[in-house]
Amino acid sequence: MKFVFRWAFRAFVVLLVLVIGLVLLKDDIARSLLESRIHAETGLEAKIGRFEIGLFTPTLTVENFKLYNPPDFGGAPFVDLPELHLEYDRNAALEGRLRLKLLRVHLAEVSVVESKDGRRNIYALQQDVEKRHKARGPREAPSLEFAGIDTLNFTIGKVRLTNLKQPGKDTELDIGLKNQVVNNVKSGKDLTGALLNALLAKGVTIFEDGTVGARGAPKVPGKSAEKGGKKPLDGLKLPGTK
Numbered sequence: 221m222k223f224v225f226r227w228a229f230r231a232f233v234v235l236l237v238l239v240i241g242l243v244l245l246k247d248d249i250a251r252s253l254l255e256s257r258i259h260a261e262t263g264l265e266a267k268i269g270r271f272e273i274g275l276f277t278p279t280l281t282v283e284n285f286k287l288y289n290p291p292d293f294g295g296a297p298f299v300d301l302p303e304l305h306l307e308y309d310r311n312a313a314l315e316g317r318l319r320l321k322l323l324r325v326h327l328a329e330v331s332v333v334e335s336k337d338g339r340r341n342i343y344a345l346q347q348d349v350e351k352r353h354k355a356r357g358p359r360e361a362p363s364l365e366f367a368g369i370d371t372l373n374f375t376i377g378k379v380r381l382t383n384l385k386q387p388g389k390d391t392e393l394d395i396g397l398k399n400q401v402v403n404n405v406k407s408g409k410d411l412t413g414a415l416l417n418a419l420l421a422k423g424v425t426i427f428e429d430g431t432v433g434a435r436g437a438p439k440v441p442g443k444s445a446e447k448g449g450k451k452p453l454d455g456l457k458l459p460g461t462k
Contacts, residue, residue, distance in 0.1 A: 247272050263348050264288055264298065278310040293333040293341040294384060300329040300377075312367055319367035328377040336384045369405040372414070396422055 251271035258266040269284025287299040303326040312319040333341045379393040402414040 246275075258287070261349065261352065262287070262345060263352070264290060264345070278308045278313070279306065280308075281305045289331065289333055289341055290344075292335050292339075293344070294382065296331060296333075296382075297329070298331050298333075298341060298345075299327070302326045302328050309367075313364065316364060317367040318364040320369040322371050322373070323369050324373040326375040329380055330378075331380045331382060333382045334384065366407075368407075369411075370403065372402040372405050372411070374400050374402075374415075374418075393424075395419070395424060 247270075250273055251268045254271060255266045255268055258264070265288040267284075267286045267288070268282060270281070271283075272279075272281045274280065282304040283302065285299070285301040285304065286297045287301075289295055289298045303324065305322070305324045306320050307322040309317075309319040309321055331341075335341075335344075374397065376395045376397040378395055381391045381393065383389065397418055400414075400418045402411075405411050405414065
């Protein structure tokens with residue numbers, strides 16, 4: 221009988237060590253899975269410095285996320301996101317709804333690159349993602365229905381423009397939005413409208429043809445510059461406009 225208890229105790233200790241190890245490794249495992257999923261969806265290399273899922277709190281934090289351009293566009297970082305932190309409503313999640321109490325996003329830099337053959341990375345990415353989705357076929361609807369964001373806090377740094385035909389002549393568009401707070405975001409249109417209003421308030425203009433510019437800075441070419449492309453603002457209206 222003593223042998224049985226001794227064996228059971230040792231088994232319990234081994235199981236406890238395994239559980240503790242999985243808890244300690246869960247963030248690393250989740251980070252690797254997320255990097256792989258992003259690569260599968262976009263074809264781009266993704267690196268995440270830190271990924272933490274709250275064990276006892278309904279939180280998720282991503283730090284030092286970088287999405288890299290493919291070789292045709294120089295291979296440098298495409299998106300530099302130092303922080304994405306969210307706190308979600310656990311009760312709503314149990315009911316199948318995604319309600320964020322807080323979403324904090326710090327986008328430090330986006331790099332718009334024109335390749336030597338005249339293509340732009342932002343549109344090449346969009347086309348590649350669409351091709352991947354079509355090849356994969358229809359997918360099941362998301363299990364969680366979006367139910368809004370109580371508080372959105374966003375910081376946007378700059379847009380870097382690089383033309384590989386003219387190396388060494390990079391230009392920057394300083395957006396300079398810091399800790400902008402928007403409450404009660406109920407839809408994607410609310411989110412887009414809040415972002416556009418914040419950009420306009422900083423002197424950043426999004427033109428009808430899709431170009432983006434700021435006082436004293438060059439314009440960032442819009443999609444209308446691509447053959448057959450639609451204007452990025454087609455069908456988009458700011459809140460309060462007809």
